[in-house]
Amino acid sequence: MADAHQHAPESPASGGAGPSRRDFLRQSLRGAAFLALGGAAGFLASRTARAGNIWQIDPYLCVQCGKCATHCVLNPSAVKCVHAYEMCGYCELCTAFFEPDPNGLNTGAENQLCPTGAIVRTFVEDPYFEYRITEDLCIGCAKCVKGCTAFGNGSMHLQVRHDRCLNCNECSIAVACPAGAFKRVPANRPYLMKGKRSEP
Amino acid sequence: MRRTRGLLLLAALAAACTGAFGEERFPPPEFTATQYALPAPTRPEARDGMRAGVDVAVLFGALCLSAWLVLRKRSRRGVYALMVFSIAYFGFYREGCVCPIGGIQNVSQAAWAADFVLPLSALAFFFLPLVFTLIFGRVYCASVCPHGALQDAVVLKPVQVPAWLDHALGLLAYLYLGLAVLWAVTGAAYVICEYDPFVPLFRMTGSVNMLTLGAVFLLAGAFVGRPYCRYLCPYGAILRLLSPLSRWKVSIYPDRCIDCRLCDTSCPYGAIRPTTPVGPAPPRAPDRRRLAITMVLLPLIVALCALLGSGLSGPLARMHPAVQRAEAVARGAESVADLTKDDADRLLAFRQNAATAAALPEEARDVMERFHRTAPWFGAWVGLVIAVKLIALTLRRRRDEYLADRGACVACARCFDYCPGEKGLLDPEIAARARRP
Known part of the structure; x- marks a missing residue:
């Protein structure tokens, strides 16, 4: 042929x-x-370079608008709440965990701010409680972050979790972010976490 | 109990009113009663790693295979099989997001801004298909590109796009290329990725608008072959320029052409150029005159479009998020009620964060400056594209056999399947006799 x-x-x-x-x-x-x-x-x-840039949120620019939950191409979003424990006050009345004016300081669903119940509250010692994020449940809506930043120590903050992030060439949350909090960071320093212990 | 809670809430509110930004409203406790250790934050590694290297290797292998299937094996079936593989691997498995089309933006931003890091794999993804095109023609478009393969697979009943429309729409891709590079080098946006019609389909997720756009392109693709490739794809626009220079090319049995026109009707992309009609050649003088006029007009068109481009720098800059934020703030100062939802969010963000608010006006000015500098170049590019197209339209070439246009042909190998000469259905002597002198 x-x-x-x-x-x-x-x-x-x-x-x-x-x-x-x-x-x-x-x-x-x-x-x-x-x-x-x-x-x-x-x-x-x-x-x-061997690795390029990846997307990350500057927690000090984030205004907790809630778009991370809705604009990621993934569902649920690759953005999750992370907790800088060293900054946490371990409050009994945690403004990240409880609705404003809750019926009682217990883990009843009606008292919780988190729409998916992703925050686990455990007693440590009087009067302190630990708050842990279950990442599989977290949708990155930033309701807890808003509560923590507005009335607490701001230890809870949003981060792009790179085990989930697809690292789109143009992050669709970054396009929607009203505060310009999304940045391209070098892949070898992939997180911009709050707290000193979070420094790699 | 209720009282302590009220007190705590009061304390919290009081702390909030001091305006301190977050930290240390409630000093982190010293745990004395228990051996509580602070949990360490986790920082999961990126999903990629070795994958980029594997992708480049797969790309190289697929390009080699595509070239062999098109030029040596001449098999539409083989090309189709590779197409299915590419849709599965580069499309659905890699979710369309390591791709030379979007790579245009990364490469141009890296060329422009010294601090922008380009991964080696992105560099390879951008340049490998270019090199292959210079050697073998558009074998990347044929069956390696998942976007092209997807559109190629849905061609149902292609209509011939009228030549004038085809030429005009073909310019869109160059315009889009210019825009994409402009917005990439100014750091405004990666439009190619943002408005990619097929990546949401590959991911099976995305905004409703983008999914609809993808569906529309596929539906249109049933009747107009590869609409994205031909009229929008900026990478296709580059390949269309390089492909005519290729060392080897798609050929439809030139020595056995009997003018049966089967190849022409089989090509869904209007890439087959028919033979020059028999008879006395039309006079050349009008063409020569037109060529001379367009040559003279070229610098004028370029200059005019550059001027237009610089006039458009304001609207073009609106693609940049910093400019969007600054404009939202400016509009909000006049009337908050008329703001769109997005602008209201931007204004809120601006008011919430003093540090960025202070930096925003200067940043926006900086961006505008950048656009003032680059927009004329974009305009000049558009002018150049138009002028060169006008010149190309005045050129004429005599063809004695049916030929695939080297720029437009995407090497899909359909015509091989239709050519009776290819199938060995023609006695070479009959073919020789049937051929025009």
Whole structure:
């Protein structure tokens, strides 16, 4: 099926002995294109790294608008609430855990701010309680973050969790973020967490 | 109990009113009664890692295979099989998000801004198909690109797009390329990714608008072959320029062409150029005159469009989030009631955070400055594209056989299947006799 003619670089339709003017032009342009591509690739190679940039939220810019829960291409979102325990006051009345003016300081669903019950409240010692985030349940709605930041120590904050994030070339939450809190960070320092102990 | 709670709440409110930003309203406790240890925060690693290297290897392998299937094996069936693989791997498995089309933006931003890091894999993904195109033609579009493969697979009853419309719409891709590069180098947005019609389908998630757009493209693709590739794809626009220079090319048995036109009707992309009609050639003088006029007009068109581009720098800058925020604040100062929901959120964010609020006006000015500098170049690019198209339209070439246009052909290998010469159905001597002198 494949005879030699098919694979000749250029069709010798012109019938002449040497390459036609058109072929010569094509060859020269091809050479130039190769050189240009090589040059561009070489120039860019000096600006490459093994890993590139990934998306992260600057918790100090975040205004807890709630768009992280709704605008991520993933459902549930790759943005989760993380807890800087060293900053936490371990309050009995946690404004991140309880609805404003709760019926009682217990784990009743009607008292909880979190729509998915992702925060686990456990007694540590009088009068302190620990609050842990169950990431599988967290949808990144930032209701707890808002409560904690407005009335508490601000130990709860949102972060893009990279085990879930698809690292889209254009993060669709970043496009929607009203505060410009989303940044591209180097992949080897992927988190912008609050608290000193969170420094890698 | 109730009283303590009320007190606590009061304390909390009082703390909130002091205006301190978060920290240390309630000093972290010293745990004395228990051996409580502070849990350490987890920082899960990124999902990728080795994957990028594997992807580049798969891309290279697929490109080699595609070139072999198109040029050597000449098998539509093989191309189709590779298409299915690409849709499955690059599409549904890798979710369309390591891709040379979007890579245009990463590469141009890396070329522009020295502090922007480009992963090696992105560099490879951008350049490998270009190199392959210079050697073998558009074998990337044929069956490696999941976007192209998906559209190729849904072609049902393609209609021939009229030449004038095809030429005009073809310019859109170059316009889109210019816009994408402009917005990438100014750090405004990655529009190609943001408005990619097929990635939401591959991910089976995304906004309703984008999913609808993807469905519309696929539906349109049943009747207009590869609408995205031909009229929008910015990477396709680059490949269309490089492909005519390729070392090898798709050829439809040129020595056995009997003018049966089967290849022409089989091509859903209008890429087959028919033979020049028999008879005396039309006079060349009008074409020459048109060529001369467009050559003279070229710098004028470019200059005019550059001027237009610089005039458009304001609206173009609105794609940048900092400008959007600054404008929302400015509008909010006039009347809060008329703000859109997004602008209201931006205004709220601005008021909530003093640090960013202070920096915003300068940032927005900075961005506007950047757009003032780059927008004329975008305009000049648009002018150049229009002028070069006008010049190309005046050129004419005599063809003695049916040929695939080297730029427009996406090497889908359909015509091989239709050509009777290819199938060995023609006695070469009959073919030779049937051929025009």
